[in-house]
Amino acid sequence: MADILLEANGVTKRFGGLVAVNQASITVEKGKITGLIGPNGAGKTTFFNLISGFMNPDEGDIIYKGQRINGMRPSNICKLGMTRTFQIVKPFPELSVLENVMIGAFNNTANTARARQKALDVLELVEYSEFASISAGALPVAGRKRVEVAKALATEPELLLLDEVLAGLTPTEMWGMIEVLGKVRDAGISIVIVEHVMAVIMSLCDHIVVINNGENIASGSPQEISDNPAVLEAYLGADFNANEVMG
Ligand SMILES: Nc1ncnc2c1ncn2[C@@H]1O[C@H](COP(=O)(O)OP(=O)(O)OP(=O)(O)O)[C@@H](O)[C@H]1O
Numbered sequence: 448m449a450d451i452l453l454e455a456n457g458v459t460k461r462f463g464g465l466v467a468v469n470q471a472s473i474t475v476e477k478g479k480i481t482g483l484i485g486p487n488g489a490g491k492t493t494f495f496n497l498i499s500g501f502m503n504p505d506e507g508d509i510i511y512k513g514q515r516i517n518g519m520r521p522s523n524i525c526k527l528g529m530t531r532t533f534q535i536v537k538p539f540p541e542l543s544v545l546e547n548v549m550i551g552a553f554n555n556t557a558n559t560a561r562a563r564q565k566a567l568d569v570l571e572l573v574e575y576s577e578f579a580s581i582s583a584g585a586l587p588v589a590g591r592k593r594v595e596v597a598k599a600l601a602t603e604p605e606l607l608l609l610d611e612v613l614a615g616l617t618p619t620e621m622w623g624m625i626e627v628l629g630k631v632r633d634a635g636i637s638i639v640i641v642e643h644v645m646a647v648i649m650s651l652c653d654h655i656v657v658i659n660n661g662e663n664i665a666s667g668s669p670q671e672i673s674d675n676p677a678v679l680e681a682y683l684g685a686d687f688n689a690n691e692v693m694g
């Protein structure tokens with residue numbers, strides 16, 4: 448049987464009258480890269496916030512490694528081995544790249560030398576060691592995203608939730624990051640990735656979950672998702688005509 452790391456079932460979050468996440472579910476298998484996709488405003492970031500403890504769901508269960516984690520603080524969820532990155536990355540600009548990554552490492556140790564070593568190891572894994580001493584405020588978008596991933600990895604996660612870490616990158620920078628994410632998976636860390644660039648999702652993901660208006664509309668392999676008319680319709684709008692688009 449597949450080894451399930453995370454299972455969220457029937458998760459709902461309301462903002463006043465708006466149901467941002469509506470009975471949504473996701474199952475994450477250990478060792479896999481799972482894609483969470485959907486149009487702008489579909490509820491992806493809110494779903495991440497609910498899973499990682501930054502918001503409390505109004506309904507539903509979030510089960511991580513067999514334990515119900517609803518209502519747990521993000522820092523405690525992180526200690527259980529689940530860490531997320533943010534869509535808007537804000538490194539401490541006056542600190543160096545290394546120091547920013549060390550902040551993640553302090554999740555597991557209060558020892559500065561150990562945190563420093565962990566940060567150096569992670570920077571090596573993400574192929575960013577040469578920038579260790581640069582101040583984070585001087586980095587372009589691609590660099591800030593790399594530091595965000597490194598900081599998350601420094602917490603030593605088993606499960607990494609990535610919210611648009613490829614957004615705003617040039618194609619070259621993007622494929623560099625994709626290579627890094629492949630290495631992260633090969634290091635035994637499972638990943639859930641929110642991403643808009645379909646080519647990336649299709650090449651990187653083992654399994655994909657699609658949401659629209661906060662609801663699950665499809666899940667399956669990249670091939671199954673790309674063949675699914677409901678997915679195309681969600682992206683292209685209700686007036687979608689398959690023959691016109693495909694023909
Ligand atoms: N804190 C909040 N208060 C009120 N409404 C919110 C809040 N956060 C998100 N929303 C709304 O919930 C819906 C889902 O937003 P969310 O950011 O989760 O979508 P998303 O799928 O991540 O979109 P994008 O692809 O643009 O990042 C949107 O309509 C958004 O305006």
Ligand SMILES: [Mg+2]
Binds near residue numbers: 491493
């Ligand atoms: Mg978002």
